[in-house]
Amino acid sequence: MKEQFLDRMKRYLGDEYEAYEQTLQEGMYRGIRINPCKSDIEEIKALSLCEMTPSKICSDSFYIPEDVAHLGNHPAHLAGLFYMQEPSASSAVEVLDVQAGDWVLDLCAAPGGKSTQIGAKLHHTGFLVSNEIDAKRAVILMSNMERMGFGECMITNTRPEILCEEMMGCFDKVLVDAPCSGEGMFKKHSKAMDDWSEEHVCACATRQQLILDSAYEALKQDGIMVYSTCTYSMEENEETVYAFLEKHPDMELIDAGVNFGRVGFPYKNLDHTLVRRILPMDQGEGHFIAKMKKHGPQQSVKLKKLTNDGLPSFVNDFLSNQLNEALPYHIVLYDKVYLKNTPFIKLKKTRILRQGILAGEIIKNRIEPHQHFYTASLLQNRYQHIYDMSEDECHAFLEGNQLSVSGYKGFIALSWHHHPIGFGKGDGMVIKNKYPKGMRIR
Numbered sequence: 001m002k003e004q005f006l007d008r009m010k011r012y013l014g015d016e017y018e019a020y021e022q023t024l025q026e027g028m029y030r031g032i033r034i035n036p037c038k039s040d041i042e043e044i045k046a047l048s049l050c051e052m053t054p055s056k057i058c059s060d061s062f063y064i065p066e067d068v069a070h071l072g073n074h075p076a077h078l079a080g081l082f083y084m085q086e087p088s089a090s091s092a093v094e095v096l097d098v099q100a101g102d103w104v105l106d107l108c109a110a111p112g113g114k115s116t117q118i119g120a121k122l123h124h125t126g127f128l129v130s131n132e133i134d135a136k137r138a139v140i141l142m143s144n145m146e147r148m149g150f151g152e153c154m155i156t157n158t159r160p161e162i163l164c165e166e167m168m169g170c171f172d173k174v175l176v177d178a179p180c181s182g183e184g185m186f187k188k189h190s191k192a193m194d195d196w197s198e199e200h201v202c203a204c205a206t207r208q209q210l211i212l213d214s215a216y217e218a219l220k221q222d223g224i225m226v227y228s229t230c231t232y233s234m235e236e237n238e239e240t241v242y243a244f245l246e247k248h249p250d251m252e253l254i255d256a257g258v259n260f261g262r263v264g265f266p267y268k269n270l271d272h273t274l275v276r277r278i279l280p281m282d283q284g285e286g287h288f289i290a291k292m293k294k295h296g297p298q299q300s301v302k303l304k305k306l307t308n309d310g311l312p313s314f315v316n317d318f319l320s321n322q323l324n325e326a327l328p329y330h331i332v333l334y335d336k337v338y339l340k341n342t343p344f345i346k347l348k349k350t351r352i353l354r355q356g357i358l359a360g361e362i363i364k365n366r367i368e369p370h371q372h373f374y375t376a377s378l379l380q381n382r383y384q385h386i387y388d389m390s391e392d393e394c395h396a397f398l399e400g401n402q403l404s405v406s407g408y409k410g411f412i413a414l415s416w417h418h419h420p421i422g423f424g425k426g427d428g429m430v431i432k433n434k435y436p437k438g439m440r441i442r
């Protein structure tokens with residue numbers, strides 16, 4: 001561990017430094033967060049995945065033992081029933097206090113832990129925009145949102161200032177879980193420790209200010225912004241919040257409204273009792289959260305909506321064949337078919353990776369379904385053709401094998417414990433495997 005970093009922690013923590021130093025010799029906290037759009041606590045506990053200890057930070061979060069790498073390949077995880085997330089990482093969304101119907105922006109969203117938590121709280125209402133500037137990480141974000149079953153959302157891959165300008169004044173809630181020096185992640189990512197320097201800390205703080213300035217433009221009047229990091233440095237936390245409030249006097253630092261963690265570190269005339277810090281001694285891996293409200297007027301853009309004049313008959317035929325209930329979907333077509341509860345929006349400068357549920361690809365006047373169509377929690381009780389696999393069949397399916405199941409023709413949802421996990425295509429004798437090759441377990 002770098003001495004310069006430890007010296008800073010001594011100054012921050014005083015008498016508590018020895019307790020912090022002791023945590024560096026211990027394993028990191030691990031956890032899972034249940035997806036209430038697909039499951040509940042009783043069902044997850046009944047699966048006997050491992051020992052689970054409730055978290056005081058989030059009612060859906062539980063601490064689990066360190067040796068749980070196998071859970072990543074468990075059918076319950078692959079079906080989106082839970083997300084593997086250290087419980088203190090759920091703190092920022094708890095402070096954001098998302099309500100049904102909110103328009104929410106997660107501006108720095110990969111790999112998707114906080115976006116999937118927001119999506120669960122919205123529960124198919126409102127609208128979530130999850131942005132990630134790094135293209136590879138944006139794909140991981142999209143994959144996690146798809147697995148967890150969310151469709152009333154848009155996944156974007158662009159610079160914050162571009163997105164926030166195009167959606168100026170559109171959001172009730174904005175989360176800035178900012179890229180940071182990652183001091184709270186030293187036990188998880190050795191590279192964060194290798195990259196650490198005071199110069200890097202200051203560079204992160206400069207970048208965080210720019211991101212916050214963009215986020216400010218996207219927030220409605222009376223909207224709520226939560227700023228969070230997974231680092232300890234005051235430059236990236238209290239000092240960054242202070243500088244932002246000085247620049248934007250219509251933003252007010254307000255009480256986080258939670259009782260977990262502890263108050264922040266004193267800095268100038270910032271009311272540090274309103275922000276929250278979570279240290280390893282607080283059963284977390286290092287988080288900072290500040291909650292702010294926008295009082296000043298905000299100009300807002302009028303978003304353009306996408307519509308279709310008419311749908312080809314094969315689109316309606318596919319949906320009526322696959323789903324047993326006609327819902328008031330909004331549908332847009334390109335070379336693919338997308339479904340959404342509410343109208344699709346159009347942006348000119350922002351790169352959109354996914355909006356709504358990707359139902360499938362149009363190939364020669366027919367639809368080849370997509371995995372998202374069968375993992376979408378909005379649709380999970382509406383498939384006309386579904387086969388619930390046994391444990392052995394599910395394991396074989398996840399490995400990429402066909403199922404020796406007769407009597408089914410055409411595309412069919414395949415489920416585990418009645419939770420859709422993917423799909424196949426029956427020929428009457430067997431069900432051919434359509435589980436994406438990149439997701440198959442070995």
